[in-house]
Amino acid sequence: MKWLACELHTHTLHSDGSQTLEELAAGAANLGFDAIALTDHNTMSGLIGKEDLERKYGLRIIPGMEWTTFYGHMVTIGLNAFADWRQVDRDRIDEGIEAVHRLGGIAGLAHPFRIGSPACTGCFWEYEIGNWSAVDYIEVWSGTFPSIQTNNRRAFDLWTQKLNEGYRIAATSGRDWHAQVETEEPISVTYLGIGDNAVEGSGNSISLPIHEETLIQALREGRASVTIGPLLTFKLNAGGADYPIGSTVPSVVESPEAAAEQPIQVKLKLDFSVRAGLWSLPTQVCRLKLYSNRGEELSLEVPFSSDGQMMQLEAQLRESAPDIPRRWIRSELWGTVRGAYVRIAFTNAIYFEEGGYPR
Incomplete structure (x- = not known):
């Protein structure tokens, strides 16, 4: 699987940004992004000329729009036409999400716990969501150095809560990029996983044309990993088959004892x-963790040095007559950044079918 570096929340001077689309594309290319989503507030007019800029800078520009209302901001990407945000009120956001889906797009909560009115009109999410199954993703990291921000921790906790409730919702980061200004703060990246044959070239390099729907489908299926440093990925091997991020491990009704005899193999990879x-991190011993709806299931020490190597680790998950069936599992990398002990990276979830124990 190839992992493409994406920035999924950007603005130009067609809304409240102070950059042209070309300035944005040039800046994204200089920062090593393979794709960006243009998500101007309540307009898609900034996409004019995107095809020429894609060819010039060698990155995909995904059409999108940030619904900017009194009750919340919703990032919509991948639409093939304008979805009218003006008819949606506080208890009818589900209709808005349905409209986005009809037009081929996906919808996510933008910075749901950022300070709201009057400092930022509608930035705090107040919509009443009736059908959480229709929500495609939650922007759990917003801004630069996102892992130290309290509002992002609340968004991350919301995502975890919804996973525990049985919903399959992806998590992303978004810089909410408005201007070409240099920053020394860590910048987050959402990596989207696509098939090895989806792009030409080798490694993680992108070669246009790559259809934007390929990236949208990856996010729709939760094939995403988020980081302010190295790329963290993992997969499970159960019953002789591999299950990558975003996939579902099938179940079979059998005894816990039988499942314990065939433990699930965990294969983790860190690409520095x-x-x-x-990006940079201080030399240190980081902590690689596995979390599920049961809590922390595994914790490994990982030495980090800036030699740019790939690191692969393996571990096992064993069943021991659990009172709580495992519904999902994700990996996280923890370490010290600028004197703070924070999440450096996290993956989206691998899911488990209910009604039995993993094969």
């Missing part, structure tokens, strides 16, 4: 070579 020279 991605976007070389565009």
